[in-house]
Amino acid sequence: xxxxxxxxxxxxxxxxxxxxxxxxxxxxxxxxxxxxxxxxxxxxxxxxxxxxxxxxxxxxxxxxxxxxxx
Numbered sequence: 001x002x003x004x005x006x007x008x009x010x011x012x013x014x015x016x017x018x019x020x021x022x023x024x025x026x027x028x029x030x031x032x033x034x035x036x037x038x039x040x041x042x043x044x045x046x047x048x049x050x051x052x053x054x055x056x057x058x059x060x061x062x063x064x065x066x067x068x069x070x
Contacts, residue, residue: 008060008061010034010035010036010056010057010060011034011035011036012032012033012034012035012053012056013032013033013035014030014031014032014049015030015031015032016028016029016030017029017030027044028044029042029043029044030042030043030044030049031043032049032052032053034052034056037056039056
């Protein structure tokens with residue numbers, strides 16, 4: 001089991017909606033927000049959603065850890 005001090009957690013808020021008929025009927029859109037950084041991406045494909053999550057996780061691994069948080 002990994003000690004809590006070594007565990008990395010992320011919280012994302014994902015919103016998905018379908019555009020009304022007047023705009024573009026049947027078009028699905030969404031947004032994802034990385035809560036701790038406040039970064040947000042609007043997307044029209046789940047590939048973009050997946051890419052954002054992957055990018056955010058890799059970026060976090062590359063950032064130096066704050067010694068106060070250990």
